[in-house]
Amino acid sequence: MEYYLNRIWLSTLTDIMDPRCRAYTVTAVALIVLLCTIITSLLNQTDYVTYKFQSSFRMGPPRPLSKTANYQSVIVAAESSTSDDFGSSEETILDDVIDLSDGIVRNHTDHTDAVLTCPERRPVVYNRNGRRNIPQELQNMAPTVFDTVPVHFMEELRNPCWKDKDGMKCLPAFFLAGLPKCGTTDLWDKISSHPDIVKSNKEKNWWTRGHLTRSALNSYCKKYPSSSTISKHGKGSRQKMEKYMILGDGSASTFWDNNKWRNYFNDCKHQGPPYVMADVIHAVLPDSKILVMMRNPTDRLFSSYIYFGYKKAANKHQIRTAESFHIEVVNAIKEFTKCVEYASLRTCAYPSKTRSFGSKGMSVRLFIGLYSVFVRDWLKVFPRDQLMVIRLEDWHDGCTEILPKVFSFLELDSLTQQEISKTCSQTKSNPTKRYNGSMLNETRKILDEFYLSTKQELAAILDDDRFLWKRS
Numbered sequence: 043m044e045y046y047l048n049r050i051w052l053s054t055l056t057d058i059m060d061p062r063c064r065a066y067t068v069t070a071v072a073l074i075v076l077l078c079t080i081i082t083s084l085l086n087q088t089d090y091v092t093y094k095f096q097s098s099f100r101m102g103p104p105r106p107l108s109k110t111a112n113y114q115s116v117i118v119a120a121e122s123s124t125s126d127d128f129g130s131s132e133e134t135i136l137d138d139v140i141d142l143s144d145g146i147v148r149n150h151t152d153h154t155d156a157v158l159t160c161p162e163r164r165p166v167v168y169n170r171n172g173r174r175n176i177p178q179e180l181q182n183m184a185p186t187v188f189d190t191v192p193v194h195f196m197e198e199l200r201n202p203c204w205k206d207k208d209g210m211k212c213l214p215a216f217f218l219a220g221l222p223k224c225g226t227t228d229l230w231d232k233i234s235s236h237p238d239i240v241k242s243n244k245e246k247n248w249w250t251r252g253h254l255t256r257s258a259l260n261s262y263c264k265k266y267p268s269s270s271t272i273s274k275h276g277k278g279s280r281q282k283m284e285k286y287m288i289l290g291d292g293s294a295s296t297f298w299d300n301n302k303w304r305n306y307f308n309d310c311k312h313q314g315p316p317y318v319m320a321d322v323i324h325a326v327l328p329d330s331k332i333l334v335m336m337r338n339p340t341d342r343l344f345s346s347y348i349y350f351g352y353k354k355a356a357n358k359h360q361i362r363t364a365e366s367f368h369i370e371v372v373n374a375i376k377e378f379t380k381c382v383e384y385a386s387l388r389t390c391a392y393p394s395k396t397r398s399f400g401s402k403g404m405s406v407r408l409f410i411g412l413y414s415v416f417v418r419d420w421l422k423v424f425p426r427d428q429l430m431v432i433r434l435e436d437w438h439d440g441c442t443e444i445l446p447k448v449f450s451f452l453e454l455d456s457l458t459q460q461e462i463s464k465t466c467s468q469t470k471s472n473p474t475k476r477y478n479g480s481m482l483n484e485t486r487k488i489l490d491e492f493y494l495s496t497k498q499e500l501a502a503i504l505d506d507d508r509f510l511w512k513r514s
Contacts (some may be wrong), residue, residue, distance in 0.1 A: 160310035220297030244292035250299035314388035324423035337434035339411025415497035441466035
């Protein structure tokens with residue numbers, strides 16, 4: 043291109059020197075200048091786009107996504123279907139495979155490689171004085187929390203509490219961290235029946251949706267009973283009650299919600315955040331016990347969709363149905379497939395609040411069902427014996443067997459079988475009652491295929507084939 047531009051300019055200068063052509067030269071020069079300006083502008087724009095595309099990948103040495111990752115690829119399928127034809131047997135034709143074994147996103151359509159680079163994940167280190175040495179990237183996520191909450195808590199109490207100029211403050215000793223529409227409310231109510239559990243509101247959603255500032259931390263602590271309030275619960279002396287009673291946080295968003303991570307790690311948009319809220323909680327409360335309730339992700343998605351059963355459309359309320367759910371699922375899978383074309387599965391499992399892979403915003407949150415991604419991130423920091431995972435399907439018929447195991451996991455005193463039976467006989471809390479139908483068979487088929495690989499990984503991580511949710 044530069045060669046031809048130089049020839050044009052030389053020819054133009056020669057004509058200008060000839061007086062016989064000078065009358066026509068002025069017009070010709072003006073046209074040539076205009077043409078060159080347009081060409082140069084187009085070239086610059088092309089270079090800029092190319093630069094932006096290349097710089098977005100930040101070429102560098104490949105790094106693995108996770109030390110615990112044990113799969114080689116993730117297959118994401120989306121159904122090619124029209125929104126008004128639910129009875130036809132449309133084929134699942136939209137497939138893409140993203141290799142994650144070496145930390146490189148590969149688009150198998152054009153065979154281009156994009157090396158994922160991001161700040162290296164580093165552990166929290168404690169020095170000889172017991173002070174936390176927190177990596178700066180993690181510190182930036184909750185600076186006030188790390189600066190305010192002490193490393194050591196009051197030794198005479200089992201619950202993590204400390205005293206400052208405003209009095210005693212306490213944080214939870216355990217988290218019922220998820221997942222929504224998996225029976226967490228029912229489990230929370232039954233856990234709260236234990237005399238050594240201090241009753242408090244379940245859904246605080248502070249760690250994932252709060253601002254993690256000093257004033258917000260004070261407000262969060264105020265949601266828990268003070269020392270004098272704790273003494274009003276249970277039986278026995280005040281000293282005994284304070285020592286053995288514990289607090290919990292039952293926010294079902296804690297396990298999966300990290301939608302603010304791009305505020306801190308925007309350069310990591312292709313492989314996901316180096317740190318998530320699990321890292322923050324572990325750095326502050328390393329001895330916490332983590333409870334998680336799960337169910338078949340296909341059923342969970344439909345239950346969640348129906349539970350939030352009304353949405354505004356043209357200033358009217360429309361009841362959600364199996365047909366509208368099918369439309370939303372197809373559109374959401376197509377959007378999710380676009381995401382994994384340029385980013386890792388883990389990145390797409392932690393979408394921003396404005397992108398939740400549904401044509402109507404948050405109506406279909408596919409990513410919440412990618413359980414294995416979240417379990418891997420929590421097990422990066424918490425030992426396996428501090429994480430207890432319960433299936434809703436087992437909880438429905440096995441409360442009397444599971445509840446004593448939960449109390450044991452939380453290191454609470456055992457209750458009598460009569461007390462356990464009485465608690466489990468109570469009416470289930472917060473069931474989905476707004477729709478009596480079921481999803482379409484076509485919808486179930488494409489969702490089962492969508493979640494298959496992550497269910498397989500989850501079963502491998504937990505060493506339990508029940509988490510494959512095979513249908514008999």
